[in-house]
Amino acid sequence: MHTSSGASIEIRKLGRIPFAEALAVQNELREDRLAGAGTDTVLLLEHPDTITFGRASRPENAPLSDSELRCAGYEVFRIQRGGDVTYHGPGQLVGYPIFDLAQRGRDLHRYLRTLESVLIETLAAFGIPACRREGYTGVWIDERRKIASIGIGLRRWVTLHGFALNVCCDLERFDAVVPCGLPEAEMINMCEFSASLEVSEVLPRLEAALCKEFG
Amino acid sequence: MPKVIRMPKLSDTMEEGTLLAWRKRVGDHIKRGEILADVETDKADMEFESYTDGTIEKLVVEPGSTVEVGATIAIIRLPGETDAEVAAAGVESSTLAPAPAVAPSLPRAPAPAVAPSLPQAPSEPPAPASPAAQPLGLPPALAGPRVTPLSFDDGRLRATPAARRCAEERSVDLSEIEGSGPVGAILLSDVDAYLRELEAQTPEADGVRATPVALRVATDLGLDLEAVKGSGPSGRITKSDVEAFLDREKRQAVEREGELFTGVLQLSQKRKALIRNMIRSKEEAPHFYVQMDVRADALRQLRDRVNAESRKGRPRLTYTHLIIKASALALEKFPDANATYRPEARDVALFGQINVGLAVDVNDELVAPTVKGCQGKSVFQLAEEANQLIQRARMRKLQPSDYSDGTFTISNLGMFGVNGFYAIITPPQSSILSVGSILPRAIVVNNELAIGTVTTLGLSVDHRVLDGVKAAQFLGEIRRLLENPEELTRDAHEFGS
Known part of the structure; x- marks a missing residue:
């Protein structure tokens, strides 16, 4: 049994990059980890307007067709991650940890819960009280309002994809889909608690929380 | 012995998993490390690899079904295994379900x-x-x-x-x-x-x-x-x-x-946002168009006279400034035109302010800074604010608040030789005024041919908010004001004092 005490993580900040480019970087890192090389790495970035469908996506959660979504300015991807459809866009801080969980105790759920802890700590640094919701992976303000989404992919214990924290994104851009397939859930931004907050201000806090929980 | 493949346990607390899809069919060969299936648990998808070489003997679980951790999901026949060995392992032909449609x-x-x-x-x-x-x-x-x-x-x-x-x-x-x-x-x-x-x-x-x-x-x-x-x-x-x-x-x-x-050409975020907005407008707002010719002789004389006075601290007036003032007054008179259709509520909401946007081209980028709260402001105040906005736009110093919350927009292509045109409405607004060139033209006055300064105004209107008659009356009011421009400066005496 490995412990996480010896593990360390590398954080790479990629700025605003298209989904496909970030996915290529993720795949490269994953290949390294699968081959037993490289280090556990977190990519932190923003995407342009993008809709991604997880494997469990139900058609009713995307009322628009792919071509309609593209017309509306979204890039559209169907990917191998958990969860339903979601939106990424400017003002949303996205994190892709490429971790080898075989070296971190081989426990998928502990990993998911730790990701939630990282996000909850980050939010607490700005005085935003957030919590988990039993059975609904992600980070919530209350029963209704969701501030961060999680969806990951796993191959031989190496993770892909990750989390998306709404800092100051255009929430209306979520309206093209039913985020996470939860029609009653409402997406919310950090800047609603802490006015004029920007992604660049949240980054250092998030990095600190990631290092604390995973480093 | 054939290999029994079970629902993997991906954590101490995992009790069940969902088989999302099979990547192999019955009869397919599979090599160690090849992906057999996609398994999901709690927002995590796992690509489930085979850890043995062989042939898919049986796929037990239908895609989409959820089974307990440890439950048999598939059986792989190892290379060289005979029917007897497979049968001995309890995989009898009679228990084999037809291959699921994969x-x-x-x-x-x-x-x-x-x-x-x-x-x-x-x-x-x-x-x-x-x-x-x-x-x-x-x-x-x-x-x-x-x-x-x-x-x-x-x-x-x-x-x-x-x-x-x-x-x-x-x-x-x-x-x-x-x-x-x-x-x-x-x-x-x-x-x-x-x-x-x-x-x-x-x-x-x-x-x-x-x-x-x-x-x-x-x-x-x-x-x-x-x-x-x-x-x-x-x-x-x-x-x-x-x-x-x-x-x-x-x-x-x-x-x-x-x-x-x-x-x-790679497009800027602003450009992409503009494209989105224009598509949304044309898709959602049923546009119709009305057009009027406006005699602008009096307007020209007024502009020239006021600018000749050139009082200190008072901005020089342009046609655009006068058209902003005329639009603001007309919108005040026709509150229905200063309104938006709300699809969710299926109603029309009247804006509390008159905020006039000006479509401006800055280095090939289209922006629409907005003069806020036009009601009650004199033409000189409006001119002052519009000039500042346009200057900020040219210096690329516009803040988001400078171009948000518009309730009406003016687009002027007259200086490029355009006689008349119809712009696309900026959502959630319900109309946009398109101004053509203001030039001497041949006109008919008292059954005689004459020369007059004329411009053509086009109004693009969201039919959900205004009907044809209302649109004609509203545009008619703008024309009346531009043809009787003294009304545009009536409230201007105190400015600059």
């Missing part, structure tokens, strides 16, 4: 490519060296598809000369046949069996003739076989035909692109 359900895909009920080749005894290709003594309806492409370790296709000759004569695509000879070599008997199987194949309803393997490849890719030319037995489309077709398509697409374009 073809991805692409919308345009033709009928399932390799149906479980594919007719079996008759009686020929299977070659002893090929346990993987044996029909397992199962009733034909229960056996998995036999015809599967086999990928050799070195990627080479092995076949005996007799098999190759026969394949050539009968236009058989050898890559579709699984060899039963040593090191997987294709024998003449394999080619014969394959041909018999093709003969027994039920013709497709839509008349497309293709081999089962080609059909499956096409289904997986969502490819319509209609356009593919067949070179196989009796003109059937083979896997090689499909691959060649796809290669050609790809090459042609690249060539076409090279011929069509000499370069690509």
Whole structure:
């Protein structure tokens, strides 16, 4: 049994990059980890307007067709991650940890819960009280309002994809889909608690929380 | 012993998992490290790899079903295992469910490519060296598809000369046949069996003739076989035909692109946002258009007179400033025009402010800074604010608040020689005024031909908010004000004092 005490993580900040480019970087890192090389790495970035469908996506959660979504300015991807459809866009801080969980105790759920802890700590640094919701992976303000989404992919214990924290994104851009397939859930931004907050201000806090929980 | 594959336990607390999709079919070969299935638990998808080499004997769980951790989900027959060994392990033929339909359900895909009920080749005894290709003594309806492409370790296709000759004569695509000879070599008997199987194949309803393997490849890719030319037995489309077709398509697409374009312009975020807004507007707001010619002689005289006075601290007036003032006054008189349709509520909401946006081109970028709270402001105040906004726009110093919350927009292309036009409404506004050139034109006055300064105003209107008559009255009011411009400066005396 490995412990996480010896593990360390590398954080790479990629700025605003298209989904496909970030996915290529993720795949490269994953290949390294699968081959037993490289280090556990977190990519932190923003995407342009993008809709991604997880494997469990139900058609009713995307009322628009792919071509309609593209017309509306979204890039559209169907990917191998958990969860339903979601939106990424400017003002949303996205994190892709490429971790080898075989070296971190081989426990998928502990990993998911730790990701939630990282996000909850980050939010607490700005005085935003957030919590988990039993059975609904992600980070919530209350029963209704969701501030961060999680969806990951796993191959031989190496993770892909990750989390998306709404800092100051255009929430209306979520309206093209039913985020996470939860029609009653409402997406919310950090800047609603802490006015004029920007992604660049949240980054250092998030990095600190990631290092604390995973480093 | 065949390998029993169980729902993996991905954490201490995981109790069940959902099988999202199979990546292999019954009868397919699988190598260690190849992905067998996608499994989901709690927002995490796992690509489930095989940790053994073998042939898929059985897929127990239907895609989409949730089973407990540890439950059997599939059985893999190890290389060299016989029926007896498989049976001894409790995998009896009678317990085998028909292979689930594992073809991805692409919308345009033709009928399932390799149906479980594919007719079996008759009686020929299977070659002893090929346990993987044996029909397992199962009733034909229960056996998995036999015809599967086999990928050799070195990627080479092995076949005996007799098999190759026969394949050539009968236009058989050898890559579709699984060899039963040593090191997987294709024998003449394999080619014969394959041909018999093709003969027994039920013709497709839509008349497309293709081999089962080609059909499956096409289904997986969502490819319509209609356009593919067949070179196989009796003109059937083979896997090689499909691959060649796809290669050609790809090459042609690249060539076409090279011929069509000499370069690509990357668009800014602002530009993309503008495109989104314009599409939204044209899709959601039913536009209609009204147009009027406006005599602008009095307007020109007023502008020249006021500017000649050139009082200190007072901005020089332009036609644009006067049109902003006229629009603001007309909107005050027609509150219905200063309004927006709300699709969710299916109502029309009246804006509390009159905020007039000005479409401005700055270095090829279109922005619309907004003069806020126009009601009660004199033409000079409006001019002052508009000038500041335009200057900030030119210096690229506009803040989001400078171009948000507009309730009406003015677009002027007159200086570019445009007589009249109709701009697209900026959502959520309900109309936009398009101003053409203000120039001397031939006009008719008292049945006489005369020369007058004229401009053409176009108003694009959201029919959900205003009807034709209202739109005409509203535009008519703007015209009345521009033709009687003293009203535009009536409240201006205190400015600059």
